[in-house]
Amino acid sequence: MSMTADYLELSDVRVEFDGFRAVDGVSMTVLQGDLRFLIGPNGAGKTTLVDAITGLAKATGSIRFGRSDLLGRPVHRIARLGIGRTFQTASVFEELSVLQNLDIAAGAHRGPLTLLRARTAVPATVEEALETVGLAAHRERKAGELSHGQKQWLEIGMLLVQNARVLALDEPVAGMSADERQATGELLHAVGADRTVIVVEHDMDFMRAFADSVTVLHAGRVLAEGGVTDVQADPRVQEVYLGTSGSRGEVA
Amino acid sequence: MLELVDVHVGYGRATVVHGASVSVPDGGVAAVLGHNGAGKTTLLRAAVGLLTPTSGRILLDGVDITRLRTNKRVHRGLAYVPQGQQGFPQLTAAENLQVVADAHPAARIDDVLDLFPALRQVLARKAGLLSGGQRQQLAIARALLTGPRVLILDEPTEGIQPSVVAEIEQTITSLTEAGSLSVLLVEQHVGFALAAAQRYYVLASGRVTSTGEGGTEAHDTVRAAMAI
Amino acid sequence: GNRVDDAGDTAAESCVDTSGDSVKIGFVNSLSGTMAISEKTVHDSLQLAAQQINDDGGVLGKKLEVVSEDGASEPTVFAEKAGKLTGDDCVAALFGGWTSSSRKAMLPVVEGAGSLLFYPVQYEGLESSPNIFYTGATTNQQIVPALDYLAEQGAKSLFLVGSDYVFPRTANKIIKQYAEAHDIEIKGEEYAPLGHTDFSTITNKVRQAGADAVFSTLNGDSNVAFFKEYRNAGLSADDMPVMSVSIAEEEVEGIGKANLEGQLTAWNYYQTVDTPENEKFVEAFRAEYGDQRVTSDPMEAAYTSLFLWKEMVEKAESFATDDVRRAADGVTVDAPEGTVTVDGDNQHIAKTSRVGEIGSDGLIHTVWDSGEPIEPDPYLKGYDWAGELADG
Amino acid sequence: MTGKAVGGNVRRSLPTIAGFAGIAVALLVVAPSLLSAFRLSLLGQFVCFAIVAVGIGLAWGRGGMLTLGQGVYFGLGAYVMAMHMKLDDAGPGGVPDFMQLYGSGEVPWWWEPFRSPLVTLVAVVAVPGIVAFALGWAIFRRRVRGAYFAILSQALAAAFAILLIGQQTTTGGTNGLNGFRSFFGYDLFDPVNKRMLFFLASATLLVMLLAAWQLHRSRYGELLVAVRDQEERVRFLGYDPAMVKTVAYVLAAVMAGIGGALFVPIAGIISPEDVGVVPSIGFLIGVAIGGRSTLFGPALGALAVAWAQTSLSESFPSMWTYFQGALFVFVIAFLPGGLAALSGRRPLRRRRHGGDADPTDAAPAREEASV
């Protein structure tokens, strides 16, 4: 099998908790450069699916990225294969500076000797990421002092320096103001071009503005998949998820 | 109804809100808008008593409650939905509601569940195991269960699916329109916030930089104010 | 610095200052920690002795100036405090210690400093440092007579219970050799960590073994739990008496008279001993510390040790360690327990042995005594059955 | 850019370098000229505790692992050294005195290797290191942490002490091991040699502090803090937090072992009382008082507390316990950053009081996060 681009392939993924199937046979393929949105009702299993991909939830079926099978590996090994994620609640290292946060994210492959030495220079990737996520001016601030939105950007920056090939973002713009959402969307578009990106979101305006393709989950199964307009027009999606008013008309 | 007068509040030595005054009209909605980190949550925490202002006063029905403990404020009719889908993770969803009902004899769990039917399916599950949106619905249900006269909502629709968001917005509107409830609302979705609010306040770096009448026509003014 | 094999006098110069009209002595007892229970009482009687000596004009005309240190129930602290008293305070002699580990910890310190320690508690023997005077009983003055007594009473089998440390383990080693030579069967041997409080299993074993008597070297709190359990298990002094060598008067109250009534102990002194010296001692002690206080063997041995030292110094007419040691042999004091005499060869003292029965009044009443002081024999050289030990 | 960062580092390092110089002068010049032989040797013991404290500062202050069992590693180092010294005193093929007295008169096989000075020196580091690695790896891999870890480590200290006490014939039981006459051939009664031991301990402390400094500044130091605050998050960056924690735990154990090994010739004794639950907690108090997450805090705190303990217990023998208790209560409850917090910058307060914590996160994780 030869390939030109990375892709993430899930087939028949199931996650069960005490007899309850949170994810119930999901198959999907996400290609590099395709900004895939994952939507669905509360409790549909979106976060659980991300958990399964990143090794946090025990799953059956198969999840492959490139040549590697991800299932059954411990979290940190999956991360080393280039799978990165963010969390619904921003989680950065609050006692460390922005720079240190990024430096740690960049260094999982470092050998013990490098680790035991002090950082003498800022790695180029970190410098780049600081610019990309717009935190260059805040590099020495403790991450705990950042605002909610800045923390979420820092998290994305950490994914970038981590050199993640797959980015799984769980509600990255929740709680952001309209222009912050806009900026984040553009950032995702920029970094997503050569990566495989999955975004879990409930913000339909945001989705409309930035999604390349959409997968809708319902009760642990794929309900619909396709382009933004197709999915929005799907009556089943409207029934279980969108309701009558799908739009707030703010990201214009 | 609820009035915050020149409130200064922060964490430890750092003051985050520098003299904000906000007034929630009787049976109406006041919206607080602002960027991430502006101090919205901080202000609301002061309103319910989770933070103590270094100066300024908080009045409920004209009575100074600045020094009153949070649970006493709640018994006087204040309810709060915190940001971030919080709950009692080790208690089941049902117990999350029951613990509120225990403290409020008049509470009727069935009635609030009618507002969030999706919760009925997960009542026996621990709150910590619920999905983000389920937890948020539970949080609003808990607050309503206290039978509030003033409801303080910190980004209540964050993480909730669109159809339910619409329902929540409707519920808020109908409760306030019935005159039984006043609402202090923090929302990032300016559209809904302004539609519901009689009065808006834009908070920037802990100061109210702009305020005015609510209504959709205020939209452009507010966006301009927030763009600073 | 010196390699070990380099020639040279390595013992520290003594820094004891005797030029003034007072002389310093050091008391080192545990005033905190688990041993404080027992050692505080020794500290009290040492203070009493010092006060009486001072009231009487002191030693060689010099008043005693006492420096007290807390050994904190830890050997390391005993070593440290002994170092401080000898090195910094330059005391003429040290008094104190209780557990064998505290003594072992101080031993190299006093030897290194060329000082003297007076150790007031019965112990396991097999030791004889030139810098320590042992004023409590060694094994042939306590354990061996106790065994003789039991044998005489017809005990054909024993069960050994002890705390898990050096004194009980060594004592039991001796007991086992004695038993072998005297045709006594050892039906069991159990150790509990110091402070152990659950004796149901050990009591079960004791009951099942069904020996004629129990020989207990339990120390401290464990005694309470043991005797309560013993009674709860339906065992009593009538059918299986317990001979203890570490329960003295002040422990009886804490263990509960009801739990102990009729049980046996072996010591050299009881509060009830009938000598004029003891009458004075008990009276003075109570006047000082209150009527409800009792006196016990280690307290008496400590009290006596100070008078022994006084006699040695006055005989030597010097406070210097070497002079005192040379003068020590044959020094005699009429102590509350009776006349005691220092044996200059091994630095122990000749003492009268007693076996007592615990009465319902909480006091211990002598049921047997050796009549006259028994010469100390720390290595049991005078006992054929102890051949192997004696080589140590 | 790079140049600027490095220049900044040097400037930021100045106070630290001054700190090193201050400690070095105080220990190597001032103390020996002012103190009597007894006091100097006492200070030497405290310096050994300070070495242990440096390790605890790393594991607890930086790594968040509240280790209530450092006595175990202190004891391992100390007993290894003590065994060697006992054998050395006994001469080639000889049997240590206490074994003749209480035991079978034969040296058990596991004592034999310690006749060799080289094996002993290696073992002082290796034994605590290996034990800590095995234990730490097993515990951290299974994500035992927070209060679980603390209580488990406390239980280990209790078990270790009981084990030592129970093996009287081979470990000396409650007596411990003492009565040493020489240290690698040097006469321990010689005042000059005693002095040298003090210098040896002080120099070792300085080396350990340097090592800790390097770790604080290193990327590993930053990673350790990250693991302390958000262990799970670190996993998603591709690190194995168990390994990160184990390394700090092993380093702390090795430092404790070295401290123990130096303690033995200076104090002249090691006993189970020095390694159990109480001394293990005792090690923590100095660290807490000095400032657990600072570089010099733990060591200086340990020295200060030990000094205070000795002088207070000399002046008020029965009151010392109250002082000690009050010290614990006061510093931890009201000065969580230790004395260092009084002078320096306050570390950023954790923002996780209840409400800000992740809602899915249960109590155990909050426990971890808080230290």
Added chain:
Amino acid sequence: MDAFSSQLFAGLSLGSVLLLAALGLALTFGQMGVINMAHGEFIMAGAYTAYVVQGVVGNAGVSLVLSIPIGFVVGGALGVALEATLLRRMYHRPLDTLLVTWGVALILQQLARDIFGAPNVDVRAPAWLSGNVDLGFAQVSAARLFILVLSVAAVAGLGALLKASSLGRRIRATVQNRDLAETVGVSTRSTDRLTFFIGSGLAGVAGVALTLLGSTGPTLGTNYIVDAFLVVVAGGIGQIKGCVIAAFGLGLIQATFEYSTTASLAKVGVLVVVVVFLQVRPQGIFSVRTRSLV
């Protein structure tokens, strides 16, 4: 067979003692997250309460019966005092509570020494609890049987309180999210106090009971504290059920080890068993599952 059944009882009895000592911890540590090292000293306070009450009442039986509720109140009052002065400000850093309460424990111990004297005091057991009861399969000590019954009663009472009553919910809610509990109208301050009162009160009861078995002295509590924490940890923090199983499990293991080896080795053995057990179940017998961390 007699050996077997009496050892079985010894194990159960030891378990019940552990349970009684640990039950209060299951509440204050398990539910509230406070690592209270002074719990042992609360146990001691209960024991001295029994001593004082006996001094006043005289009759051993009456004083025992009276001491149980009074010991509960004394332990509880100490707990509340501790909570109100120190712990209240430390709920967000639970590991630090361990060190603070250790300091408190030292002080309480020394206080006891100064008030009641260093030596142990004697608390007499009533006649009906000294001696043996024939249970048919084994002769068992009446005092131990009494403690077994007492501990089972305490567990049942506590379990019912936590499970069924609103108090239990309130306690758990408060521990899990203090601020949130306040905002739904729960007075967290009084809930904390009450929880601490009950947890520490149970320590007081344990102390009263322990006078039947062992010494009443300043260090009484220290002997139990490490074991009691192990029970709670092995049971799974926050799990009364787990605490019960762990207590009896450890009691039986210790009794078995002790019978076949020595008391010292048994203690070490139990610790090793717990360490190995936590390898298998790192969160204790009953682990509390939650979703993804961070």
